[in-house]
Amino acid sequence: MVAAIPIATLILFIGIMLSGDFLKRPLTQKDNIPQMIQSISDNVLMEQWDEAENGTKELETAWKAIVHRVQFSSERDEINNFGTCLARLKGTMKTHDKNSAIMELSEALDHWNNLGR
Amino acid sequence: MVLVRSIIGFFTLLIFTRIIGKEQLSQLTFFDYVLGITIGSIAGTLTTDLSSRAWPHWVGLLAWSALGYLMELITLKWHYAAKMLEGEPVIVIMKGKIMEKVLKKAKYRASDILALLRNQGVFDPNQVEYAIIEPNGQLSILKKPEFQPVTPKDMNIQVQDSGISTELVYDGILIEENLRQLNKDKDWLMNELRQHGVYSLSEVFLVALNSEGSLYIDKYEDHLTKVTDIGDFKGPF
Numbered sequence: 001m002v003a004a005i006p007i008a009t010l011i012l013f014i015g016i017m018l019s020g021d022f023l024k025r026p027l028t029q030k031d032n033i034p035q036m037i038q039s040i041s042d043n044v045l046m047e048q049w050d051e052a053e054n055g056t057k058e059l060e061t062a063w064k065a066i067v068h069r070v071q072f073s074s075e076r077d078e079i080n081n082f083g084t085c086l087a088r089l090k091g092t093m094k095t096h097d098k099n100s101a102i103m104e105l106s107e108a109l110d111h112w113n114n115l116g117r
Numbered sequence: 118m119v120l121v122r123s124i125i126g127f128f129t130l131l132i133f134t135r136i137i138g139k140e141q142l143s144q145l146t147f148f149d150y151v152l153g154i155t156i157g158s159i160a161g162t163l164t165t166d167l168s169s170r171a172w173p174h175w176v177g178l179l180a181w182s183a184l185g186y187l188m189e190l191i192t193l194k195w196h197y198a199a200k201m202l203e204g205e206p207v208i209v210i211m212k213g214k215i216m217e218k219v220l221k222k223a224k225y226r227a228s229d230i231l232a233l234l235r236n237q238g239v240f241d242p243n244q245v246e247y248a249i250i251e252p253n254g255q256l257s258i259l260k261k262p263e264f265q266p267v268t269p270k271d272m273n274i275q276v277q278d279s280g281i282s283t284e285l286v287y288d289g290i291l292i293e294e295n296l297r298q299l300n301k302d303k304d305w306l307m308n309e310l311r312q313h314g315v316y317s318l319s320e321v322f323l324v325a326l327n328s329e330g331s332l333y334i335d336k337y338e339d340h341l342t343k344v345t346d347i348g349d350f351k352g353p354f
Contacts, residue, residue, distance in 0.1 A: 075167075
């Protein structure tokens, strides 16, 4: 018991700290971030702005849900940068700026890949 | 996020220091001291540096603690390494003479030695036969025979073994295990307490029995009319 409690505590801590890579995997169809980014990218390239804007809103909702799961095992900077990309992406949807939208989506995907690693 | 990281840092530090740190603070060498500061600093960064993940800091904490533990094992098993890593005691006053070269090598000034002597209650270096700087930086001294305090043995006085007191009641609660070890029971204790004017265990804060069989009894009500205040200045309490 004397050894079991500290060992169990340390294992729990390690689990929390390394859980990011596991917890960012999609649990439902509505929180598959890479797939959503890809879908928005396709819509932007085809200049289907309404679909792209809806996709961005869904991406934002999914991100808000996921960020609670991965916050303990991720860098704050990566979380903040993803949030910034999302905000800028929303702006490009309003101006229908294809180049900037693709850039933001590409950067967001990169931040997503670095999250929890 | 900071709260979870604080819990991780706090308990990790607690577990690691329990594993590596058996020594008292006064026994720490300079390296142990620096090691403690570094490990504490890593734990602090783990808690509040949100720009990086907790994991690399935790691995750093683990590595420093593991190395500290390894050093402790090495110095325990290998005396040669212990001499290199922790240093060794050096004699700075021998037969009343200050060893200047040793002092210089140990990077101590004469005034440091005099201060350390004063800490030991020695204000006149003439009284010192030997003074040794221990690896933890403390000074051990052996006074000249004429300045050694008189002991009962010098005076051929017979003294009784004072032994160690055992607590029987603490905060009004009976410690039955200690009573059993002394082959006494609660009836005996209550009988003894009644003779001292105590009729309930809830009246006493502490009861201890020494090896000579006499009881120390401290009641909650001390009946002191004037309590000495040793504070010099006015303050909030």
